[in-house]
Amino acid sequence: MGAGEMRRTQVTVQDFIRAQLINKRCWTDHSDMADAARLQATFRVRFSNNGKFALEPELREPAREPINDPPMQVFIQHARTALQKCNNLGWQLPPEYFKLEPAPYWIDLVFVPKIGAR
Amino acid sequence: MTARKTLIALKNGKDPMRQFKSFVIAIAAIMGMITPAAAQLRVTVVGEEYVPMRIAVPDFEADGAGAAEIAAQLSDVLRKDLASSAVFELVDKAAFIERDLSFDMAPRYPDWQVAGVAAQALIVGNVIINPANNNMTVQFRLYNVFGQTQQFARQYTVATPLNWRRLAHRVADDIFTQLTGDAGYFDSRMVFVSKTPGEDPVRGRLAIMDQDGANAEFLLAGFTSVINPRFSPTDQRILYGAYVPDPKYPGATLLRTYLYDIETGRQEVLAEGPNSMDYSARFSPDGRSIALSRAVGGNSDIYVIELARRTQRRLTNDAAIDTSPSFSPDGKMIVFVSDRGLGPQLYIMREDGAQMNCPKGGRDTTCRITFDSGRFTDPVWSPRGDWIAFSRQGDGKFSIGVIRTDGSGMRILTDGYQDESPTWSPNGRVIAFERTASRGAGPKLWSVDLTGRNLRRMPTPRDATNPTWGPLLKVEAAQQ
Incomplete structure (x- = not known):
């Protein structure tokens, strides 16, 4: 796959995943949480061709759920639930995803509330 | 790994366990089971729509x-x-x-x-x-x-x-x-001034109810002209003002500020100067002090009174009217209303009266945070500390809004014929307020959440004004 085609495929994959998380209401706005602008959680995922995660999503940022930060704990939990919800519904990925190299193709999903979007 | 292979590995100067771990990692990496240091693609997902x-x-x-x-x-x-x-x-x-x-x-x-x-x-x-x-x-x-x-x-x-x-x-x-991730607010109560439709608007009785409107009842049978109750953020005490007969001038009334303990029924006159009037009293976050407005000779300034010893400190000294003080949840700051800048606007100051860096630049003992054509009243610092709720009169409407404590991010949450007297739920997510829907209509209590969603009427037996939301009640149950 050439660099141009690679970039186009990446954009397509980004749009597919983002659209499913939002349109299927798996991930919704969390702007009403305390100090919402600081909240952000990143999960690393990889998909298999049956429309499910190949492995359980892995929390990357923060590396661990903070014990003394209930809003962040809940935010991470909600992001995890969003992934589970969309996984139960089944992911629709463009066939090009499985041609992306080097395989397996890992994706970091960064969850933010609307108020924190930059 | 067999004993023979282990022996060979040792002879070659290699740690067999280390080799074995490397082997497992290599296999896992080949199978795609270990995440790499960096992903190939990063997708930011912004929650667009609020969905319960x-x-x-x-x-x-x-x-x-x-x-x-x-x-x-x-x-x-x-x-x-x-x-x-x-x-x-x-x-x-x-x-x-x-x-x-x-x-x-x-x-x-x-x-x-x-x-x-x-x-x-x-x-x-x-x-x-x-x-x-x-x-x-x-x-x-x-x-x-x-x-x-x-x-x-x-x-x-x-x-x-x-x-x-x-x-x-x-x-x-x-x-x-x-x-x-936030504390709740359901196990809390609200005090308000209950009004009988058609009666003199000055008349009103203190009443209390659960936050959902249940168990409404009157407090203090003898007082019929009550204003501005304020719940303690730590316990079941309230401050309120009441118009009482003035002993010096028969037929005239006097505004007194009272401290009343709902649980014990004990009540005392809090502040009353010989030639002054105290009003707009509000507790500090620890419940040990109050900030209030004191009017002397037609001028009002902000004072703080420590309740145990009744020591007093004057915080502002300005020819303008300074009123409606409200503490930040850490007790270090106070927001108040002053008309020193042409019309009532919101100002902040340190609780100790010292100079501070103002959000708009410069250093002063008071900093203006609203610069708007409207008239601002009733500021209340959120228990979370991140927002200040206020009433704003402008463009022919009375609104409830919020603004960040540095004066940024002002949002109008409600618009009405007359929306005023905001009070925060104990977790800082909901604002209750008083709404008069139209000229001649009776005032009712409403609530709205911090984002402007979920505007709801709060049930009260009669008309109601001046809501003040109390803290979460203490758990009396054994909990496991």
Whole structure:
């Protein structure tokens, strides 16, 4: 796959995943949480061709759920639930995803509330 | 690894365990089971639309004489609490598939995941009345349906089943905390001034109710012209002003500020100078001090009074009218209203009166944070500390709004003929206020959440003004 085609495929994959998380209401706005602008959680995922995660999503940022930060704990939990919800519904990925190299193709999903979007 | 291979490895100067680990890692990497240091693609997902979380709350199970009726009532109050927040959307009971839930068994998660139910959270509970001593125990479990796990469980025991309503609120608060990360606000009360339609607008009696409107009753039978009650953020005391006969001038009235303990009924005159009038009193976050406006010779300034010793400090000294002080939750800052800048605007200052860096630049003992054509009144610092609620009069309307403490991010949450007197819920997510819908209409209490969603009328027996939201009530139940 050439660099141009690679970039186009990446954009397509980004749009597919983002659209499913939002349109299927798996991930919704969390702007009403305390100090919402600081909240952000990143999960690393990889998909298999049956429309499910190949492995359980892995929390990357923060590396661990903070014990003394209930809003962040809940935010991470909600992001995890969003992934589970969309996984139960089944992911629709463009066939090009499985041609992306080097395989397996890992994706970091960064969850933010609307108020924190930059 | 065989003994022979281990021996060969040792002879070659290599640690066999290290080699073995490297081998496993290499295989796992080949199979794609270990995540790399960096992903190939990064996708930012912004929550665009606010969607309430779907939650299923079947009636709690019951065990013991009279438990079934209480379980049904408690479940109903719990559902109403959660639904009233608009953070949650209740799953219709008619949609439930699993109807033989047991408190001691995990639910059948797929039954709660299917389309039509689609619950994200499920609450299963149990009410037990002990026939030996009439104690009541309420147990509940909160399940994460998509994660297929029990997220939280708790039980409360109280001496009498009469406390079932408070336990319902307490369970709702626990669930709210688990699912939002914020403290709840359901087990709290609100004091307000109750008005009888058609009566002299000056007349009003202090009243109290649960935050959901239940258990409304009058306080202080003798006082009929009460204004500006303010709940302590730490206990069940309130400050309020009352017009009473002036002993010096027969037929005239005098405004006094009182401190009243709802639990003990004890009350005392808080402040009364010979040639001054105190008003707009509000507690500090620890309940040990109050800030108020003191008018002397037609000029009002802000004072702080320490309650135990009644020591007083004057914080402002300006020819303008300085009024309506409200503390930040850490007690270090005060927001107040002053007309020193042509029309009432919001200002902040340090509680010790020292100079500070102003958000718009420069250093001063007071800093203006609103620069707007409207007239600002009733500022209240959020218990979270991040926002200040206010009333704003402008463009022919009275509105409730919020602004960040540095003066940025002003948002108008409501517009009405007359919306005023905001008060924060103890968790800083909801604002209650007084609304007069039109000329001649009676004032009612309403609430709106911090984002401007969920505008709701709060039920009161009569007309009502000046709401003040109390802290979460203390847990009297044994909790496990």
